[in-house]
Amino acid sequence: MGALYTIYIQTQGHIQMLDITEEVQKLVADCGVKSGICTLFLPHTTAGLLISENKDPYLAVDYTRALRKMAGVDEEYHNLEGNFVAHLCASLLGVSVTVPVENGKLALGSWQSIYLMEFDGSRKRKVRIKLQADA
Numbered sequence: 651m652g653a654l655y656t657i658y659i660q661t662q663g664h665i666q667m668l669d670i671t672e673e674v675q676k677l678v679a680d681c682g683v684k685s686g687i688c689t690l691f692l693p694h695t696t697a698g699l700l701i702s703e704n705k706d707p708y709l710a711v712d713y714t715r716a717l718r719k720m721a722g723v724d725e726e727y728h729n730l731e732g733n734f735v736a737h738l739c740a741s742l743l744g745v746s747v748t749v750p751v752e753n754g755k756l757a758l759g760s761w762q763s764i765y766l767m768e769f770d771g772s773r774k775r776k777v778r779i780k781l782q783a784d785a
Contacts, residue, residue, distance in 0.1 A: 652782035653681065661697075661771035665718075667710035670777065671763040674749075675756050677779060686783040688756060689748045693778060696736035696770035698743030704763035713767065717742055736770035743767055751781070 657673050678688060692699050702709060717739040727734035747764060750757040758764070766775060 655779045659775045661768040666768040668766045669763045686751045689780045691778045692745040698740045698767045739769045
């Protein structure tokens with residue numbers, strides 16, 4: 651059996667990388683799922699989700715710089731809101747991740763964390779989380 655939950659994350663900066671692992675792990679523990687799958691989905695078009703290393707404080711800067719470079723920050727785009735680079739960065743990154751749950755914990759690698767990447771903040775972001783326990 652599975653259940654769908656929502657957590658809310660307030661971003662502070664226009665571009666920001668936020669570690670949300672603790673909030674997700676707390677939800678897994680509170681729900682009592684011992685073994686299964688945790689899928690996160692971000693229903694926004696100017697933010698993304700990723701799993702990355704949690705020990706390097708410069709990764710946020712590097713991800714942001716690389717994504718903005720790939721998106722062509724200095725190019726002229728025509729979307730109505732003027733935030734096409736944020737849309738493109740989010741689509742390059744993706745809006746979902748899936749993590750196994752083992753022994754009541756997210757089965758991430760020892761240096762891995764789940765991050766929300768904000769590209770058009772500051773905003774209140776919604777993360778939908780589907781917890782599916784093994785039968």
